[in-house]
Amino acid sequence: MKAPAFSYMRAESVEHALELLSRHGDAAKILSGGQSLLPALNLRLAAPAILIDIGRLDELRGIDLRDNVVTIGALTRHVDLLASEEILSSLPLLRQAAAHVAHPAIRNRGTIGGNLAHADPASEFPACMLALDARMVIRREDGERRVDARDFFRGIYETALEPCELLVAIEIPRPQSGSRTYFHEFVRRSGDYAMTGLAALAHLDGAQFADLRLSYFAIGDRPYLARATSHLVGVAITGERIAEAQAALDAELDPPDDQQASAAMRRHFARLLLSRCVANVLERPELAMEAVT
Amino acid sequence: MTTARIALMVNGEKISAEVPARLNLADFVRDQLGLTGTHVGCEHGVCGACTMRVNGEIIRSCLTLAVQADGCAVETIEGLSDSGEIADLQAAFRERNALQCGYCTPGMLITAQDLLLKHADPERTEIREHLSGNYCRCTGYHAIVDAVERTAKARQRRP
Ligand SMILES: Cc1cc2nc3c(=O)[nH]c(=O)nc-3n(C[C@H](O)[C@H](O)[C@H](O)COP(=O)(O)OP(=O)(O)OC[C@H]3O[C@@H](n4cnc5c(N)ncnc54)[C@H](O)[C@@H]3O)c2cc1C
Ligand code: FES
Ligand code: FES
Numbered sequence: 001m002k003a004p005a006f007s008y009m010r011a012e013s014v015e016h017a018l019e020l021l022s023r024h025g026d027a028a029k030i031l032s033g034g035q036s037l038l039p040a041l042n043l044r045l046a047a048p049a050i051l052i053d054i055g056r057l058d059e060l061r062g063i064d065l066r067d068n069v070v071t072i073g074a075l076t077r078h079v080d081l082l083a084s085e086e087i088l089s090s091l092p093l094l095r096q097a098a099a100h101v102a103h104p105a106i107r108n109r110g111t112i113g114g115n116l117a118h119a120d121p122a123s124e125f126p127a128c129m130l131a132l133d134a135r136m137v138i139r140r141e142d143g144e145r146r147v148d149a150r151d152f153f154r155g156i157y158e159t160a161l162e163p164c165e166l167l168v169a170i171e172i173p174r175p176q177s178g179s180r181t182y183f184h185e186f187v188r189r190s191g192d193y194a195m196t197g198l199a200a201l202a203h204l205d206g207a208q209f210a211d212l213r214l215s216y217f218a219i220g221d222r223p224y225l226a227r228a229t230s231h232l233v234g235v236a237i238t239g240e241r242i243a244e245a246q247a248a249l250d251a252e253l254d255p256p257d258d259q260q261a262s263a264a265m266r267r268h269f270a271r272l273l274l275s276r277c278v279a280n281v282l283e284r285p286e287l288a289m290e291a292v293t
Numbered sequence: 294m295t296t297a298r299i300a301l302m303v304n305g306e307k308i309s310a311e312v313p314a315r316l317n318l319a320d321f322v323r324d325q326l327g328l329t330g331t332h333v334g335c336e337h338g339v340c341g342a343c344t345m346r347v348n349g350e351i352i353r354s355c356l357t358l359a360v361q362a363d364g365c366a367v368e369t370i371e372g373l374s375d376s377g378e379i380a381d382l383q384a385a386f387r388e389r390n391a392l393q394c395g396y397c398t399p400g401m402l403i404t405a406q407d408l409l410l411k412h413a414d415p416e417r418t419e420i421r422e423h424l425s426g427n428y429c430r431c432t433g434y435h436a437i438v439d440a441v442e443r444t445a446k447a448r449q450r451r452p
Contacts, residue, residue: 008314039337103426
C-alpha cells in the first residue's frame, strides 16, 4: 500500500527539531532512517500529520570513546556500527548484534536511535543496551535528561520518550578488559527479526562467573535480563548448575505465543541459549551437551 | 508542506521535480520518470525488488521518500545496465538461468554488484548472506548464487 498524506519538514539543527516537536507534539513523528516508520506508514499502521526529518543532522552522527564511555550519536547507522574500529574493540557485543539486524540495504539507512526509539521487542539492539547497561541521552526544548536502558523500554513499541523529546545519543560504559560476550539468535531467514535471541556480557573470576548478564529478546514485550543467572555466579559450573539455572529461567519467563513462534518453542530456545552461552564463554563445549533440554 | 521541490541526479542526469511528500522513491522513478526497471513487490522493505543505489550505497526505494533523495545521486537498474557496469553479471544470470519471471532480477543484480564491489572473491555463504534480503519466488536461489560466484571468478581473471 501507499503511505497516507502528511506534511514534511526538514530539521536544520537539533534545536530546530526540538522546536518543531514541541510545537506539533503528538501530531508529529521524527523521521530518521525511515526503515521502521515508512513500513508502518505504507501498511497504514500509523498516520502522523507531520514528519520531521532529522536525517541530515550530522551533529547526531558518530562514535566517540572518552573516559571509558562510548557515546554513539542517535543517527549512527547500523552499517556505521559494523564498520567502526571503536565498536569492534570496545563493544564487540554491539558489533556481533549489528550483523544480525536486517539486511545490507536496510542497514545502510537504519539508525540506532530510530531502532531504540521504535523498541521492537524482537530487536537486537535494545537487548544489547540492557546487557551493556547503556544510558539514553534525551533532549527536549527546555532541557536534557538521561534514562537507563532498564527504565527506557516500557513495552511493545513503547519507551520512556515523550512526544516532545528526541533521543540524541546513547552512552555505554566500556566493559572492563577481559569481559566476554556471547550473541546468538534463532531466525527463519538471516536478517529477519528473531524468534528468540540472547545478548550476553560476562566477567570471569578464574573458571567462575564474577558477573553474568543474559539479556533476552523476542521473549516478552521488551528485552529481558534473566534473574536465573544467580544460580551461576560465584559457583563451580557443572551440568547440574546449568540445569538448575534453566529451570529457574523457565519459571521466570512468560513468552508470547504468536505467528513467529509458540511460547513452548521460545522457552526451549531460551534454555538452549543459556547453556550454549555458558559453554561458549567458559570454553567448555561439553557443558552444552550435558545440559541439553 | 505536503509537496516539495526536489533536485537530484538520476543515472547521471539532472532532474528537478515537484513531488508529494508521501511519494516514495520507487514510485517517483517509475511513475514520474518512466524508469520501470525498479520493481515494487511488498512496499515494506521485505522483498528487495525495489533496491537502488543512492550516493553509491544500496537502499530500499520503497522505504525512502523522494524528498529524502533531494540533492542525492540516484542510480537505478537502467543506469547500471546502460553504462555496461554489470554487463558480465547480466550475461552470467542469463547463461546460468538465474532468472525466470525476472521480477526479482533488478534488485538481485544491484545487490550482487554491491557485494562484488566490496568483496572481489566472496564465499558462497557470503553471497547468500548479502542477498538474504532479496526474495526470489522462482529460481530457488541456487542458480543466482552460481551466477554471482562465476562473475566474481571471471572478474578476478581479468587483467
Ligand atoms: C525488512 C526489514 C527487516 C528488519 N529486520 C530487523 C531486525 O532483524 N532487527 C532489528 O532490530 N530491526 C530490523 N528492522 C528495522 C530496522 O533496524 C530499522 O532501521 C530501525 O528499527 C529503525 O531505525 P530508523 O532510523 O530507520 O528509524 P525510523 O524508521 O526513522 O523511526 C522509527 C521510530 O522511531 C522514532 N524515532 C526515530 N529516531 C528518533 C529519535 N532520534 N528520537 C526519538 N524518536 C525517534 C520515529 O518517530 C519512529 O516512530 C528491519 C526493517 C525492515 C524493513
Ligand atoms: S518493494 Fe521495496 S522491499 Fe519490497
Ligand atoms: S525470477 Fe521470478 S522472482 Fe526471481
